[in-house]
Amino acid sequence: MGKSAGSKNPLRIAAEAQLRAGGDGPQGSDDALLHELQVHQIELEMQNEALRHARIEAEESRDRYANLFDFAPMGYLTLSRDEVITEANLVAAALMRVPRSKLNQRRFDQFIAPQAQDDWRRHIAAAWLGQTNVTLNCELQLRRSDGSLFPAQLQCVVMDMAGRTPVMRIAFTDITERRQAEEERRIAAIAFESQEGMIVTDANGVIIRVNRAFAELSGYSEAEAVGKTPALLRSGRHDKAFYRSMWQSLKDTRYWQGEVWNRRKNGQLYVAWLTISAVTTPEGGVSHYVGAFSDTTEKSQAAAEIHRLAFFDPLTHLPNRRLLQDRLGHALAASSRNGLYGAILFLDLDNFKTLNDTRGHDVGDLLLVEVAQRVRAGLREGDTVARLGGDEFIMILESLGADAEEAALLAKQVGEKLTETIAQPFELGGAEFHCTTSIGVRLMSAHDTVEDLLKHADLALYQAKTAGRNTVRFYDPSMQAALDRRSTLENELRHAIKRGEFTLYYQPQFDHAHRLIGAEALLRWQHPRHGLIAPEEFIPISEQTSIILPIGRWVLETACAQLAAWSHGERTRGLMLGVNVSARQFHQPEFVDQVRHVLESSRANPQRLTFELTESMVLDDVPDTIRKISTLKELGMHFSLDDFGTGFSSFSCLTRLSLDQLKIDKSFVLNLPDNGADAAIVTAIITMARSLGLNIIAEGVETEAQRVFLASQGCNAYQGHLFGRPMPVEAFEAFVSGI
Numbered sequence: 001m002g003k004s005a006g007s008k009n010p011l012r013i014a015a016e017a018q019l020r021a022g023g024d025g026p027q028g029s030d031d032a033l034l035h036e037l038q039v040h041q042i043e044l045e046m047q048n049e050a051l052r053h054a055r056i057e058a059e060e061s062r063d064r065y066a067n068l069f070d071f072a073p074m075g076y077l078t079l080s081r082d083e084v085i086t087e088a089n090l091v092a093a094a095l096m097r098v099p100r101s102k103l104n105q106r107r108f109d110q111f112i113a114p115q116a117q118d119d120w121r122r123h124i125a126a127a128w129l130g131q132t133n134v135t136l137n138c139e140l141q142l143r144r145s146d147g148s149l150f151p152a153q154l155q156c157v158v159m160d161m162a163g164r165t166p167v168m169r170i171a172f173t174d175i176t177e178r179r180q181a182e183e184e185r186r187i188a189a190i191a192f193e194s195q196e197g198m199i200v201t202d203a204n205g206v207i208i209r210v211n212r213a214f215a216e217l218s219g220y221s222e223a224e225a226v227g228k229t230p231a232l233l234r235s236g237r238h239d240k241a242f243y244r245s246m247w248q249s250l251k252d253t254r255y256w257q258g259e260v261w262n263r264r265k266n267g268q269l270y271v272a273w274l275t276i277s278a279v280t281t282p283e284g285g286v287s288h289y290v291g292a293f294s295d296t297t298e299k300s301q302a303a304a305e306i307h308r309l310a311f312f313d314p315l316t317h318l319p320n321r322r323l324l325q326d327r328l329g330h331a332l333a334a335s336s337r338n339g340l341y342g343a344i345l346f347l348d349l350d351n352f353k354t355l356n357d358t359r360g361h362d363v364g365d366l367l368l369v370e371v372a373q374r375v376r377a378g379l380r381e382g383d384t385v386a387r388l389g390g391d392e393f394i395m396i397l398e399s400l401g402a403d404a405e406e407a408a409l410l411a412k413q414v415g416e417k418l419t420e421t422i423a424q425p426f427e428l429g430g431a432e433f434h435c436t437t438s439i440g441v442r443l444m445s446a447h448d449t450v451e452d453l454l455k456h457a458d459l460a461l462y463q464a465k466t467a468g469r470n471t472v473r474f475y476d477p478s479m480q481a482a483l484d485r486r487s488t489l490e491n492e493l494r495h496a497i498k499r500g501e502f503t504l505y506y507q508p509q510f511d512h513a514h515r516l517i518g519a520e521a522l523l524r525w526q527h528p529r530h531g532l533i534a535p536e537e538f539i540p541i542s543e544q545t546s547i548i549l550p551i552g553r554w555v556l557e558t559a560c561a562q563l564a565a566w567s568h569g570e571r572t573r574g575l576m577l578g579v580n581v582s583a584r585q586f587h588q589p590e591f592v593d594q595v596r597h598v599l600e601s602s603r604a605n606p607q608r609l610t611f612e613l614t615e616s617m618v619l620d621d622v623p624d625t626i627r628k629i630s631t632l633k634e635l636g637m638h639f640s641l642d643d644f645g646t647g648f649s650s651f652s653c654l655t656r657l658s659l660d661q662l663k664i665d666k667s668f669v670l671n672l673p674d675n676g677a678d679a680a681i682v683t684a685i686i687t688m689a690r691s692l693g694l695n696i697i698a699e700g701v702e703t704e705a706q707r708v709f710l711a712s713q714g715c716n717a718y719q720g721h722l723f724g725r726p727m728p729v730e731a732f733e734a735f736v737s738g739i
């Protein structure tokens, strides 16, 4: 047992020191043994004391660990190799909503959501297979004991148990809040990068963030905007009061929305729909302002444009047919409320087609715009003026009076005022233009319908036109009868040729020395019931329905046959024969061949044949006219321009046409020589014809005074009642023999 002092352990040295301090040292061998025993006793006591201390420390440390284990902010579980929970802390039990005692011995996969089972199997298999003491992280959906689910983050580690079967420790937390926060952040980020421009300012209105749409809409980059205030966008279109009321609303309700005019960086103005919300702190103060705006310029412009296109005529900006019908409906309702008569006026420009055909559609459009302005200016504020299309305008005059006669008188006065205003010369593309109008009027009272009103006003207009134009006419039921007659005539016209109802009349033409030089062939329709019908009644109908083509051919054949017959007569063989050709007939592609064929089969001398063309048909297609005239002239034919002066043929156009003759329209001859304007026109026409080397003939010469004036100006041929009326061939031949 004895040991040398040099190899003594510290415990023994301490025990011996303690014994020495007691004063008893070893004297003999018994004493030495006793001493030794005493030393051992002291050593044992000291060891016991040390062990007691160690145990107390171990117990304290275990309690600390148990507390940490139980109250750590995470759930802790220990799983056996067969995944049974062998240990769980209180937080784990709380998270699973189950008492800790019930958690133990349950399989952990019972707490995994069904849809997460596969994931869990994968993770756990990897964990068992992988290295020990290495942490494996995963996020899984867990299922509480009450069946509710929650997202959790798990850290799993397989612990090496020093020879014993390894266990798995799992630490897990509920990440519901983190997930929600992430989701909200994602939504906020997406919302912030929406199509709307977004601005976030601090409580002082200094911009701290803007989104991409802001940069696109305003033209300012984020760097340019941050640090400034939204005054950067100001257009200057709103006054101080506007912004005052905006701030007041933000102060009162923490919210404002409305339309604002903003200005882009490039100076362009735009309309924006702006919403501003204040972000408040829990204490109730404002921490930020969030503004969202979208450019609504196009939307408001598009809405206005759609409205304009749907209800207004794009040329004159007057209401169109749709809006007119709507307004008429309102006018009728008003009339039934107040018992007052109104009127609708249907206005149509006389000769608009001629202007359009001769001066082009652009000039036609200018006239329509001017007319629209004059009509609008000539009516009261509340009256409606609409354009139906073409040159047709409708006016609604409301509340004219309780008495029909009185209302009719007022409507008539308005109509006459309008015709006067439109009769004032127009300045169109640098040239003066005179225009007249026809107006049909229909009184309007409560029991009328929109359809009837429009139909009757149209009939009245038709009557105004047939009454010689430039007039105002009221609706009269007899107009319907006239229309019926027109459609009957149209039907009958289709059969008139084969029934042999057409005939040609011949009107003589004389030269300045009163020698008969020729005749104009004028068509007549010998109607079985209505007697002789003048061409002005049926030619327009036949032109509209293309019946003019067989009629024109019949006229040509008959006239050529007549020329051929006259070539045998002493007094008739030298006569020229004028034949009217309609536009449709002339412009048909086979016209030249048709003429050639008729000339050949009739054996008429083309040198004696003059085609009378009107100005408007020539101008319809000038190249076609030039081509056809020159081909037919090669056969020896002549060409005369009929109704000259009513159209707008230009000097240069006339020179290109290789005409032989100009015919002064009878409307200019009618008031000669007293009407100064007509006299001036006639003089100008004659001078122009002479300068072009053309013959000139005046038609509609009824008086000697007219003839004398025409002769004094250099006119060298005449046609008119003064010389002879149109007559059937027999009468004409007798007329020729009698000269």
Ligand SMILES: Nc1nc2c(ncn2[C@@H]2O[C@@H]3COP(=O)(O)O[C@H]4[C@@H](O)[C@H](n5cnc6c(=O)[nH]c(N)nc65)O[C@@H]4COP(=O)(O)O[C@H]3[C@H]2O)c(=O)[nH]1
Binding pocket: 507, 521, 522, 523, 534, 535, 536, 539, 552, 555, 580, 581, 582, 612, 642, 643, 666, 699, 700, 701, 702, 719, 720, 721, 722, 726
């Ligand atoms: N107030 C008045 N009138 C006079 C006088 N002298 C002749 N007239 C009329 O003036 C018209 C002259 O014919 P237009 O200008 O070619 O005008 C013609 C012509 O454009 C067209 N027309 C006549 N026959 C034919 C035809 O065969 N084919 C075609 N396409 N049109 C025809 O019908 C129009 C009217 O013919 P009409 O009724 O026969 O009317 C004829 C004739 O009767 C006069 O001194 N005073």
